[in-house]
Amino acid sequence: MSAPVVLWDLDGTLLDPAGAITGGIARALAEHGHPVPADLDRFVGPPVGVSLRTFTDVPEEQIPHVVASYRARYRTEGLAQTRIYPGVEELLETLHGAGVRMAVATQKPEPVAVLAVEKFGLGRWFETVSGAADDLAAPHAHPHLAHDKPAIIGEALRRLGVTAPDPARAVMIGDRTYDAEGAAAHGLDCLGVTWGFAAPGELEQGFVAVARDVAELTGLLAPYTSLAPTGR
Incomplete structure (x- = not known):
C-alpha cells in the first residue's frame, strides 16, 4: 500500500501572515497613489499580481511597480510579522x-x-x-x-x-x-x-x-x- x-x-x-500580506498590499498601493480596497482579506490566496488585476483598478503598466514595492517590504518586514x-x-x-x-x-x-x-x-x-x-x-x-x-x-x-x-x-x-x-x-x-x-x-x-x-x-x-x- x-x-x-x-x-x-x-x-x-x-x-x-498577521497582517503582513494585507498591510503590505495596503502600503504598496498607497505608496503609488492608488486607493486601498476595504476588503483586503481577498488578497490572501491568489498571487498578488492576479489580485491587483481582479480587485483593484490599478493600470496594467503600474502593477509591476506595486508588486515590487509589496515584495520588497514582505521580505524585510512581512516575514518578521508571520507566525x-x-x-x-x-x-x-x-x-x-x-x-x-x-x-x-x-x-x-x-x-x-x-x-x-x-x-x-x-x-x-x-x-x-x-x-x-x-x-x-x-x-x-x-x-x-x-x-x-x-x-x-x-x-x-x-x-x-x-x-x-x-x-x-x-x-x-x-x-x-x-x-x-x-x-x-x-x-x-x-x-x-x-x-x-x-x-x-x-x-x-x-x-x-x-x-x-x-x-x-x-x-x-x-x-x-x-x-x-x-x-x-
Whole structure:
C-alpha cells in the first residue's frame, strides 16, 4: 500500500501572515497613489499580481511597480510579522513520524514560498514546495510553474511521484475556495480550516469537512492517514 499524502496550503493554513500580506498590499498601493480596497482579506490566496488585476483598478503598466514595492517590504518586514499557527508543528511532526508524505501547494510565488518554509524550519517535514510562477509572468513563461491552484497541486503530486493519487489516501488542506477547487481537479478531498482567510460561507463550498482547531483537523485526517484521532 502506498504511503498517505497530505498537501498543505501555506498562508492561512500553516502560517499566519498577521497582517503582513494585507498591510503590505495596503502600503504598496498607497505608496503609488492608488486607493486601498476595504476588503483586503481577498488578497490572501491568489498571487498578488492576479489580485491587483481582479480587485483593484490599478493600470496594467503600474502593477509591476506595486508588486515590487509589496515584495520588497514582505521580505524585510512581512516575514518578521508571520507566525506558525498554534499546534501545526506538532501535527506535522506526528504525520511525518507516521510515514505520511507531505508537500506545500501554494499560490504564493515559489521562491517566496520556499523562503518562508525555510525561515520557519518547516522544510524538514515537506518533500517539496510547489508554488506559483512569478506574479507578473505570463502564464506559460515558466513551464514548471503555474498560476492556478489545480496546476500547482498537480506539480506537487508530480514531484512526489504520485501520478494517480488514491483519493482514500491523499488529501488537501486549505482555507480558501481555491484549495478545494484545486483538489477537486485531481479527484481529491479538501479539508478546510477556520483559522485562515475564508470569507463568510466560503468554507461551505467544496470542502468535505472543516476543522475549527488543530485537534479537530487531526481527527479529520485520520481516515486518510490512519492516524488515531486526537481526543478533545
